[in-house]
Amino acid sequence: MTEQGQQRGLRGEWGRLVQAAPTIFFWYTRLSGILSLLAWVSYGLILEIADIWALRWIGYLGWFPSVPIGLLWILLSMGVRRRKKAAWRILVLIFCLPTALGVTAVLTTLFNPDRPTPVGLIVTAAVYLAVLGLLISARGQFTTLPDRGNRRLATVVFTSLLVVTCGIGTFLVTVTDRNSRGDFWTHPLYAISQTVLGPRVTGKPIDVSVPFWVDVILWVLGTGLLIATFWALFRPGRRDPVLSPPEELAARALLAEYGDQDSLGYFALRRDKDVIVAPNGKAAIAYRVEGSVSLASGDPLGDPESWDQAIEAWLGECRAHAWIPGAVSVGERAARIYKRHGFDALELGDEAVVDLTDFNLDGREMRQVRQAVRRVERAGYTVRIRRHSQIPGWEMAKLIRSADAWRGEETERGFSMALGRLGDPTDGRCVMVEAFDAHGELRGL
Incomplete structure (x- = not known):
């Protein structure tokens, strides 16, 4: 194979990898979230899982023993699966920090002859660079249009809940702290760190001693904060259904x-x-x-x-x-x-349409229909058929009141089989059928 052919082959492989990037990062974020939850439950369990080589790199690069962080990864994976641009931006921010730290650490050791450069550090930095490069190249694969309403809602939800959770957390920590020698700033800092990362993760470097149930409350508040924020950010784009x-x-x-x-x-x-x-x-x-x-x-x-x-x-x-x-x-x-176009079809029922040009009540199969019609005729019922445009406004208003009274509050047939309006001027060619009893009273329409 020529060098030019090899280059085309490499470009083709890279192009296929870029197209598969949303799927790759979906599974990466989903598995990172699951591993983070398992690591919080049992660190020994996560060490056993890490013996599976395919999960070792995921664990090394992604998981963190925290329920809120695990839920963050899982919620982020939902946005990645929907190819949300916001999810892509968050992934870029997440990978930029460790990539910068890894490259900085490698360069620092390379320019220091007294310290050998660990091979693992070089491999980690190279992997981060490759992953970040793939993510940036796959920007065009995240095509879901951003919803400004979602961003505004997520900002409002995050800011409001953060103030509330931090206020509640600071109050609880201040009231229950058994170590009175801590500085005044330790209580809000501890509340924020526990809210974001979850219990069992932080606290030792901070001079705070509170009961474990306080940590659990902070964790619940933080988990709710993340779930509400990411739901607001990654919910499907909404549009008010209005026929222009x-x-x-x-x-x-x-x-x-x-x-x-x-x-x-x-x-x-x-x-x-x-x-x-x-x-x-x-x-x-x-x-x-x-x-x-x-x-x-x-x-x-x-x-x-x-x-x-x-x-x-x-x-x-x-x-x-x-x-x-x-x-x-x-x-x-x-x-x-x-x-x-890829849909599955499910049969729900048949449609009954009467062709008036050849419809009649003759024949044995129409016997029950014929009997029903004769009973109505003997009772003195009559029918009046008009176009909506032929009905005076005052009379249409009366018919609308009758329809509302008879229909009640029950849900109508549905948006595929009803207009949801009566008497609209644009529906003048619609047909109104009225049934009157022997005394001329309206009995149905």
């Missing part, structure tokens, strides 16, 4: 041309949904984000030949925000297309 006027116009245009393909298509116009349009403008997907899930509603709108483009655009949005994609109430054709 341009989105509604795009959806209505697609429904006007292709709306007869899906009986649930009109429900894409709920105001608590978002609509993403395919690059060619011929298809769109209505969806809503709940927690970490982006849920598409019904079949994609528009030309079926462009559904793939709409799904790709929506999946790109999911990847950008670390949302988990899902779809509900889709038809058979749409389900097959979703499966092409």
Whole structure:
């Protein structure tokens, strides 16, 4: 193989390693967190685990015998798995400090002829440099868009809880300290160190003597502080589901041309949904984000030949925000297309659509339906059918009050099969069906 070919091969291997970096650092942070928790529980147990060579380097580079630190690693691994930019920045900061210390220690011993340079120190510094270089090279792999709201919330949560926990901790240490010779600054310093690192870790260099239950309380406060802060920082990006006027116009245009393909298509116009349009403008997907899930509603709108483009655009949005994609109430054709994009399909039921052009009550199989219709007719019931645009405003207000009274407080059918509104001026072509008894009283709509 030529030298140029070897260089291309090395670049290819490095490129594959960079692409795998999020997975590598996910497992690194996850295992570091587990080892930190185990080390806090039993240092002897961690020494036995360290005999497994594959975990020795992880333990040497990452774990620390502390419950808060262990939880920090585990929570950080969740952000790494979601490819959060904030998680990448935190990893860089974490590795910069030991890398700088390792390189400084190596350089210090190299320029001191009286002190030999330990091989282990050189290896450690080299490993840190390689890991940091891989992490920096993998910056482009952490593509999840940052959420400024998350950063603001995390800052507020951390600052508020830190003040509260340190205040409570300082009070407890001051009240229970059995060593009265300590300086005034030792109590808040001890409270902060125990809160961040956990019991059994610090305290000996500080002239403080408190009962162990105080350390446990400080540890619980610190653990809650870290969990709340990292939850706020790494929670999925949120978006208020609001159907903007341009989105509604795009959806209505697609429904006007292709709306007869899906009986649930009109429900894409709920105001608590978002609509993403395919690059060619011929298809769109209505969806809503709940927690970490982006849920598409019904079949994609528009030309079926462009559904793939709409799904790709929506999946790109999911990847950008670390949302988990899902779809509900889709038809058979749409389900097959979703499966092409990596989805699993689950059949929930059949759709019943009555074609009025050839529907009738004749035949043996329609006997029960025929009997039910005749009972209603004998009772004197009548039906009135109108478009919403044909109903006067005062009458529509009365119908809305009747609907609210009959429906009660129960949850409606769901965002994929209901509009969640009645009497909206934009729904003028919707159909209102009213049933009256023999005395002309409204009995159902």
